[in-house]
Amino acid sequence: MSEVRWRTIETKEDDLVELSQGLDISPILARLLINRGVLNLKDARSFLKPNLSDLKDPFLFEEMELACQRVHRALDLKEKILIFGDWDVDGLAATALLVRFIRQLGGEVYYHIPKDFGYGLDKETLHKAHQQEIKLIITVDCGISNYEEIKYASSLGIDTIITDHHPPLIETDLPALTVINPKDSLYPDKDLAGVGVAFKLGQALLASYQGRRSTSDPSSPRMDYYFRAYLDLVALGTVADSVQLTGENRILTKFGLERFRETKKVGLKVLLHSLRLFNKEIGEWEVAFKLAPVLNAAGRMNQGHLGIELLITKEKGKAVYLAQKILSLNEARRLRSDLDTRLAIEYIEREIDLDREKVLVVPLEECEAGVTGIVANRLLERYLRPVVIFACMGDEAIGSARSNNGLDLDSILPQCDDLFIKFGGHRMAAGITITKKNISLFRERINSLVQEISLETQEVVIDHVISLDEITPALLDDIDRLRPFGEGNPEPTFLIQDIRPAAIKRIGKRGEHLKIILSSQKREGYLEVVGWRMGNLNDRDLSRANLVVKLKKNYWNGKEQVQPVIEKVFCKPLDSPLPLTI
Template sequence: MRWYLKQDPDEKTVAHLQEVLGVNAIIARLLAQRDISSYDEAKQFFRPSLADLHDPFLMADMAKAVHRIIQAIETHQSILVFGDYDVDGTTSVALMYSYLRHLGAEVDTYIPDRYNEGYGISYQGIDYAIQHGIKLIVALDCGIKSIEHIEYAKRHGVDFIICDHHLPGDSIPEAIAVLDPKRIDCAYPYKELCGCGVGFKLIQAVHTTLEEPFETIQPYLDLVATAIAADVVPITGENRVLAHYGLQVINSNPRPGLKALMQLYNLNTYTMSDIVFKLAPKINAAGRIEHGNFTVHLLTEETDEAANKTVEKIVRINEERKSLDQGITEEALKQIVDKKLINSKSTVVYSPSWHKGVIGIVASRLIDTYYRPTIVFTDSGEHLAASARSVKNFDIYQALEACSEHLIQFGGHMYAAGLTIKKENLEAFSQKFEEVVTNTINETDLIPEIEIDSKLKFSDITDKFLRILKQFEPFGPGNPSPCFLSKDVFDTGYAKQAGGQGEHLKMTLKQRRVTGFKFSAIGFNLGNQYEGVREKRSFDVIYSIEENNWRNKTTIQLQIKDMQLSW
């Protein structure tokens, strides 16, 4: 990895924060790096408040959406809640379905089949509404570019409310309401909501109109926090507030479905990271291997018994997903070697037998080995479908736009995208994509970079420092867990390899010339450093500081990101 120590922020700002907050220079520097420069900004950061949530009616078309929903409820019109098969989509559907049922609405749900219908609003979903006499569809986490689908629905007397967070095209669908903070004509102050977040703002607006207290919709924030974590949106502004209070719900009174998933792990407290790496993959597995309906059923179950049964099915599905993921990754890595693609600037691989539901995961796995923009193709009917993943600072969406003459369709954002091509265009596309990447990517961006927030001595890691650091949570994009650099450390003789293949490294570290401080440490995928460590040689480490909960005992653990010999 390339080690990059962030530039020191303005010293006057750091000194001011030290004075008004009574914190040391390291904490003040961490705050300044997050664009916090005053007492009030720090208070808002450390003490997220529901009062900081924006008025939902600042969002374009919100009043229209609220009016149409209330009209449907009052006239006993059935409402179809439509959402995608990923975590953001399924949590959005569960959220809206649960709330509308709470209001007494006649409501049904629809999740498109990943393989037969694909991403976004589908004609099959609209036909389902028509066949069942449904006059209103609320679409979540999709729809902003579904112009022809909305026209089709209108011709058949079906209204649409769209709740999306993706970038619109040149025009927006002619729905009853299009809620998307990224609309050019939308004055909503915060632009980074996930799909479930937009759905929650609609719920908040309906609730306000009905003059109901906010406390009665606060329990729904467990789903919003889950979606924020899984969809990798910035944990800033309004998302930070929603995630903070959502985690409180998750850790105090989660819905039965989340509770059943959480019981698979022996954790005292769940963080955003736990959602990303433990809960979200299982929530996602159903949509990848079977059908997203499994997830919606899980998240709307009303009893622990029913939720536990659904989780048993999802665990089995997830085990199948992991097996597929591992096997396809091995095949793809072999293909890179066999086709002599090791020295390319991009990775494009294909097999007709690869499971469409896991190619996105496989693309991410390949980047772990060959750090470069990566696209994994498989068969999808008469065409090829692919998932694309990128590396830091490289916009893969723009790269696909430059190859658009070879594509049937594509969509996504800077770091992740999906695309479809004709089979006969694969070779031409692969060559063009490699050419675009070669001509536009910086060589340094082909080496993974790790940002260091601050240098740290082990003596700086005091109880007070840790208490304040914990208040920086929830962590995520826009507010990552701080990474620290400590130099000249060594293992005290307890180093060992861990994991099924010895791929991880466990240590107990001390720092030379700093007495009285030692910490347990874990380095994931650093098992190959074991021989150097056991010789008690000095090395420098980059790490985050975490709490390790094991058998009801909480200890401090350094999670090592990278290490190199001291010089």
């Protein structure tokens, strides 16, 4: 069984004092900034007060000007344009953004989302595009590895503009007209999501509209309109894709989340109403755990076009129908993912030697391909080791890989590429298509490759060992200044050491949750700490336990309170976490 330990981030006292005094902020906020790599006053000011003017010029992409010239020529000649997207939320948001914007510019634009969980360009779709007289294809969130398909499109007389954010799998120049990809460019910010790259293209198109280059400054009237119109989609796709929420992504997401309450998109309004989020503050949590899973359900259930239609429609009646359809698919997805999770656990317990295999490779004959990512995430949390789930269909299998900080999929999967039909993804998540006969070979090879990598010890990183007296509304305000949270900027984690509970009790209808009452001599009143799905710990001796917590707002009787929420419980010895109810 993997072991869980905590590690407290060490901070130099001089750095703390410099930031705290230089910015007139609390020492804890200064510590949280330093823990996130924000080490000087200039960077700290930018981090705490993001500004759209700090965004990079889209024309820093070397081939952006050529891309704009080709799109404007297509608009002038009334050529048909196809946006080729992807079925995840990043791909859906990017597709919707360019479809809406190019139509605003007067273009005749269509879109395509792969079915049967395909990824990237395919020759059958390109042939159909040729028959329909498409002259220009713009990919979003895909295309960087489609050398042969781009070459085929060119042979049909179709120009291709690649916008993508995935790293190229081969070191060769694509036969595309232009490539806009921060990971294949000198562009300074490498972490844009697919929708962020599409947004940059739109920004550049607007700056070069009607044949003359104008400013791309977000404060200009023309750009201000563009940013207000599309930043909600950028935030949606960026948060959903779990990219680094630092640099430009932090700025785009922060301002994009603010746009949700004022969005003009009928489909988003209807969906927010359906999820009881309309006119409420929308943060990264609401996007990641409410909006994105629902939209993702359409793609996972092989109907990604419903998500696009919802995001581009201007008709309320159509939006209501589409939202209801997608919510229904989401419920079917939830039931299916629960079933497939149980099947995967049964397979692991029956077929895999957990003492020998560090990477869990699970082929399932009855699994739904669209939910493999969800199942893989659940198993990653349960077994604390990388997981690859395959849904077997005929002679092939479509899979999702999920990892933690112990294993970088970007570095390990290319060493198995001879076994794959295709693959792609990020450090922590990837998609794989493979022949069924190669699954056992892949299982052997990946476990052989990771033998020298330590995956057995999982670390919980602690930002600050906190006293009860420091847990105040003012600290919660400080934490809010760090939002939005995500990769590269995690929500702060605190350690309450050596607790002396005044009371411990089960809460919830079935007693499934835990409440611990704490007090200190210096603190006025009691502090209530909750542990969701931790009711089974009520029977354990928690005196002098150590609690890993995150601080949340709790509203009770119209009053805002700070409530620590337990992430992990450690008892003596310090490196031994108590088991939690899954």
